[in-house]
Amino acid sequence: MRPADILGIGVLASVWGTNFLLVEEALEGLNPIQIVLIRLILGAAALLLLARARRTALPRGGAVWLKLAGMGLLGQAVPWLLFAWGQQEVTGALAGVYTGLTPLMTVPVAWLLLRERPTAAEVGAAVIGFAGLAVVLAPWSGGERAPLGGQLLCLAGATCYALAYSYAGRLMRTLADGKLSLAAAQALAASAIMLPAGSGQLAHPVRLTWLIALCLALLGAGTAVAFLVNYWLIARVGPVRASLAFYLIPVVAVVAGLAARGERLNPNEALGSALILAALAALYVWERTREARPAPVPEPAETR
Template sequence: MNLSQNKWLILTILSLIWGSSFILIKKGLVGLSPVQLGALRVVFTGVFLFSVGYKSLKTLHKSNYKWIVLSGFIGTFFPAFLFAFAETEVDSAVVSILNSLTPLNTILIGLSVFKIGATRRQFFGVIIGFVGTAILIAAGADLNPNQNYLYAGFIILASVMYGINVNLIKRYLQNEKPLAIATGNFIPIVIPAFLILIFSGFFDSSTLQVDGIYSSIGYVLILSIFGTALAKVFFNNLVQISSPVFASSVTYVMTIVAIIWGVLDGERIGFIQIVGGAIILFGVYLANKKRGN
């Protein structure tokens, strides 16, 4: 399989995995608080990655440790909590659409921080994408008045962090092994996540008696192994064999999967929301036409 075919295969696999992550977060929140879910996700993923990837840590260059640590916090730790909090108020399908802002933020951050050039078409794509976001949030607030769409800001913030992380990996960690990057990311974040889990009351006897707690833990375990651990390895590889914009475009392909899961779970998606989502995707499409990927 040549490089071009390989990157499209990885993109497809990631879309299916990450597209299913939003519904898993929603199910996990049935018996867990957002803080508990975020912390447990990091702990589960860290244990899994250490068990399969600890030998790969020897291949990391010491000069890149600081980038590994930074990538771990902005690419995994903080987003794990931001997504959990967002889905307490916003439907999982809408969260997935908002997450498709990641490629646009990747371009903006690449231009402003990493000095990666952008075309006029990409600027139009960014503007169109943010117009779609405004429509989506406004329409969602009208369709679901009981939901607090201010929580959509958590997803926008997470997409900015993802944009920084993609550029960081491409610029500084291009020559490191994907498994080593993923495993190294969790060295600095597992301990604080475990401490948060302790102080969240997760291990209290009363918590373990909450209805749905064990099924929620099961959903988070699946999310951690597939949606975080394996997906991070795939994604790190995708960033290395393609461009940052192409790699981040997984966020709008996986939106289709997430919307299907949301509808099957009874979430309401209005016509105006679909229009807003389509505008975002069109903006991302324009932005993704920078140059040959």
Template sequence: MPTLRTTPVSGVSFLIVAGVLWGTGGLLGSLFGAAAGLSPLAVATYRLGVGGLLIVGYLLVNGSVLPRGGAAWRRIAATGLLAALFQVSYFTAVSLTSVSLATLVTIGSSPVLVLLVRRRHAGRRQLGAVAPALLGLALLVGLPADGPAAPGAGALLAGSAFALLAAAGFSVMTLLAARPVPGLDAATTTGLGFTIGGAVLLPVAAATAGVGFAVDARSIALLVALALVPTAVAYTCYFRGLRSASAGVGVLMALLEPLTAAVLAALLLGERLGVAGVAGGLLLGVALVPAARSA
């Protein structure tokens, strides 16, 4: 596959595209899960595995050769394992707490973790964007309501721990991607890595919730859309963008995912954000502007 030269500006553009495309994942994943009767973990397994295979098929058709060298394969394997860790940890956190809390802790912790590791290299605009962006995220996704269905203290603690583990997996994957391996491009990393990740998750999903479903045109179309748009294309753009933009900018642009998801839910599903949600979305969007310009 031809290598495209990226600059800091084009790198940020790739990261923005990735964040926006990730925002379609929740909607497509829920539609596919409902159509196929699958659990969230099974949906994540298909998302990774099929998304990786789509890229591998594309690479084979275009005559790409397998990467050579131990460094390239170690990076591919690490990417696959970290992607699997992220998925299983996140959905475990959701099962123990709620979507809103798992999203808040996972996505909100990632910029903090990366910027702590890269604090000597983080610019003022990146550091200054963290607090308002996280406040906007909290207002946008909200917090789980109290009541009989609220998780107990033990479930809350365990769920938060799994959400932090998911954030750590995504953060390490980001930090690795910001240090490219010579001769290994973003598409190959995503394709082979996610195929490995899907294979790792498959026995876990099969042993817990099951992965079988009745195949029909609707479920297959939704699976292809889920595997292609917020997975194959989005992660390839993300890894490519990190070749020239910093890891700190990368995890901040990932905050576009819940913002895009909220906008799509309001436009397509008729969900109301409320005053706090609208204010949070605006604050989050505004906070990311100086971070994007800092690259």
């Protein structure tokens, strides 16, 4: 990967990792559906304004919009809602750790849904990662662990991300539109679907402070940036390498939670997080080793 690609991955990890802290602050005055709707609408508005300023046309054709709507729901609206619900019970730092499971979740997802047989290294990394998940969930512990319901919601959100990334690679190969056009259309389609479903929630009482308003504005701006950078990365390096951003999200989320809110992981969460990070590191090293391995040279054909 080139330096620009690594920078893009760092931007994604920073935006997504700090989003958990922003959502946690916003939950002090709004409910999860309100947060997701505002986040989607602000992100879509920013992307549409940028597309208009650059005279970029939106995609045409109902089939394209249907695919982008599915991607927006699976990759943004639904997991954001699941994580926001989960964060009513668990910390943003722990929610960020669950997001780090996404690259590991793609292994069983690709095998079960796409019929892509995993390698031994991928299976090994997934086993270590899911062992870490079991330690984080810690069903054998008493009051030390975070509420199981909130953790399962975060796990479901990570599964949505894995499904979305598995789908994104195929989707990008079938669409010829530019990255800004696709990002704006996806955000708009997801907003259009979520708005009727959750519009009644917008009328519910909110407690809006300057801090909460700032968090919502940053969530909207971050949504626009993440949409653009994500499409840009997938087009340049493919969905597998683009998902490397998820390897860094747990670190960013834990550091942000500790710095801003003094959040600390309990012993089970810390040990489980270490296992998940070890699995991610093993998977990353294996991928780099495979990339560096020279391609076999075909033997010359025999002449008679």
